[in-house]
Amino acid sequence: MTLRHKIIVVFVLIATAGGGTYWLTGYSGEAVPRPRPVDPEGALVELRTGNSRFVTCRRTVSTDTRHDADLRHATAKGQHPFATILCCSDSRICPEFIFDQQPGSLFEVRNAGNVVDDDVLGSLEYAVEHLHVSLVVVMGHKGCGAIKAVVEAGDTPLHDHLGILQTRMSGIHKQVLESNHRLDAEVVDRLVEENARQQALAVVRDSPALRTAIKSGGVRLMYGIYDMETGVVKFFNFDSSS
Numbered sequence: 001m002t003l004r005h006k007i008i009v010v011f012v013l014i015a016t017a018g019g020g021t022y023w024l025t026g027y028s029g030e031a032v033p034r035p036r037p038v039d040p041e042g043a044l045v046e047l048r049t050g051n052s053r054f055v056t057c058r059r060t061v062s063t064d065t066r067h068d069a070d071l072r073h074a075t076a077k078g079q080h081p082f083a084t085i086l087c088c089s090d091s092r093i094c095p096e097f098i099f100d101q102q103p104g105s106l107f108e109v110r111n112a113g114n115v116v117d118d119d120v121l122g123s124l125e126y127a128v129e130h131l132h133v134s135l136v137v138v139m140g141h142k143g144c145g146a147i148k149a150v151v152e153a154g155d156t157p158l159h160d161h162l163g164i165l166q167t168r169m170s171g172i173h174k175q176v177l178e179s180n181h182r183l184d185a186e187v188v189d190r191l192v193e194e195n196a197r198q199q200a201l202a203v204v205r206d207s208p209a210l211r212t213a214i215k216s217g218g219v220r221l222m223y224g225i226y227d228m229e230t231g232v233v234k235f236f237n238f239d240s241s242s
């Protein structure tokens, strides 16, 4: 074993000593791609610690270009993401930055308003059944334009395919009407959070496969809100009974 390999082994041993759920921040060995969290708790720790690096302007993983060629070579053989994230298409939402991750770590499903439909469920089921991700996160974001559009429209149907957004946000329809077209941040962000919760509810309600996987405990479903100003992602445990 060369000295370099001995150093790498020591790094890995240190990183796994605390429970084996994540590894050293700023690790600069040749582990490309990085080790993968093995359970929902480890996956959540990885997202939280990555988000903490983003918030404090200390990203390391997503800014590391030294191993780009190795990473391309490794991930071309297959992908092994540890989490799947349903989030808004908003151009300001970049999960790899927000959670400081490298390509191959997050399986993303995106559309305006992070709404659940059959296509989304197909992608989530693929991530869970075929890629064996252990954590599913529905992530809304403060100031979401899709939510604003639905609030602004109220009871008036949006034209063309935008009407689908309203249909998929039927879970917040009552609150939308109660908001009386108000677009101030308090109203919008409250509906953003409720929409994320409702979309998480739709995941377990409309997908028997995901419902079974989540009930088994091997897969965890959460929802979250991303604050574009601070960079903080606030996570919520999903309780289907609430």
Ligand SMILES: [Zn+2]
Residues within 6 Å of the ligand: 088, 089, 090, 112, 113, 141, 143, 144, 145, 146, 147
């Ligand atoms: Zn949005």
